[in-house]
Amino acid sequence: MTSTPLQTMPAVVMTAAGDPDRLEARDLPQPTLNGPNDVRVRLKAAGVNPIDTKVRRNGTFLPDSLPAILGCDGAGIVDAVGDAVTRFAVGDEVYFCYGGIGTRAGNYAGYTVVAEHVLAHKPASLDFVQAAAVPLVAITAWEALFDRARLQAGQTVLVQAGAGGVGHVAIQLARTIGARVATTVSTADKAALVEKLGAERAIRYRDSDVTAAIMDWTGGQGVDVGMDNIGGKLLEQTFPAVRFYGDVVSLLLPAADTDWRVARQRNQRTSLEVMLTPMLFGLVEAEKHQAQILQECATLIDQGELQIHVSEILPLHRAARAHELIESGSTTGKLVLQID
Structure with a gap:
């Protein structure tokens, strides 16, 4: 198992349940691999979804999980893999829907660690911002x-x-x-x-x-x-x-x-339909099915049969503004946070 030395990363954390001002920009330690099937992803973008605003407003799904990094949707580059990982290698471009509801850290951050089986290869025809809008x-x-x-x-x-x-x-x-x-x-x-x-x-x-x-x-x-x-x-x-x-x-x-x-x-x-069920209850086979859906959607996207409408792109530190826009109820398509 290999991983780069511990460093810091930018992140936006939810400090308490409440209004968008409960989202705070911080520097946090980069996460490290915990098991042989783990993959660390250097995140380039995070999609913003209504579930993010609901968790922020009402609280995470687990008690004592604050501060929490929100954001279920992520896209980025694999930068470390566990010894048992076979489908992905360092440098692969991936996208996925995992974390961000209090059970595991989400994607409003520079890096995240997820299990191999939740990942899919990013559509080749999309940049990271567009790809991060897709999964959920x-x-x-x-x-x-x-x-x-x-x-x-x-x-x-x-x-x-x-x-x-x-x-x-x-x-x-x-x-x-x-x-x-x-x-x-x-x-x-x-x-x-x-x-x-x-x-x-x-x-x-x-x-x-x-x-x-x-x-x-x-x-x-x-x-x-x-x-x-x-x-x-x-x-x-x-x-x-x-x-x-x-x-x-x-x-x-x-x-x-x-x-x-x-x-x-x-x-x-x-x-x-609640697509979060596999993540909430640890249903590995269902998580694998969702990753396969993303792989099939990547094919449709690259064939020009599926488009993703991104209505607004904001920098990571403006996550609170993204939440405000979603809660206004007037947005079309998807909002995405760009991470640099």
Whole structure:
């Protein structure tokens, strides 16, 4: 097992639960390899996701884990490997989704150490900033559409909030297998974005009856799959747009007062998607599956079939500003922290 001498690195840490000002720039010791299957990555960029803001606001998943380095998404260069590592070598460019929720250190930092099996080779056609925007949203969209809702070629899908991080990837993944996509958006600019990414129907939900628009699009049948990326009442509002015996998948915990009657009457199969489950519960085989998803997405990206929309790039020390932008609710695509 080899590793460079202990040095310091830049990092942004969460000092306590609360507002974005709880994120503080510090110099910390570089992490070292702990086991033969560990890989140390010199991080070049970290994606910022809504889960980061929720952990910062509500606290980490483990007590006594503060200060904590947030950030599940990372991209960088392998700079040290354990003796049992076989798939990666020093100098390899990688991307991954791991850490950042209090169980292990995240990626708002210069370096991180992760197990070999969570890594994938970075898409060759993307720079590190673009690559860091991919993992969490790509895994989430893939698992929601293909593993949970079992979307098939020729089927129709409604992606709620299609201009968001997960939504804009879900549109494209659905198109890669030959599914037809409708989506909801709030503005004309977002409608233009999702149509460029392959959505057949962009529904301005503030100005339109979404269910009526879907029924018009599907000849009165409803879509085969409804994907809720927002939660709250939107899950309940998705049910009438989905056909009898169709599938509904949600990324959020259903509200306690959700009215399930329409879903029940239509015999809809409902699923929940939480891509963090493998990390939270140490499900190694599921973590390997997620790494394989990233490897397949890398192929799609390099073939030009999957694009990632990065709306803003900020330096690492401005992580608090990135959290503010996400919590404003008006962002499209992904925000990324650049690490130099």
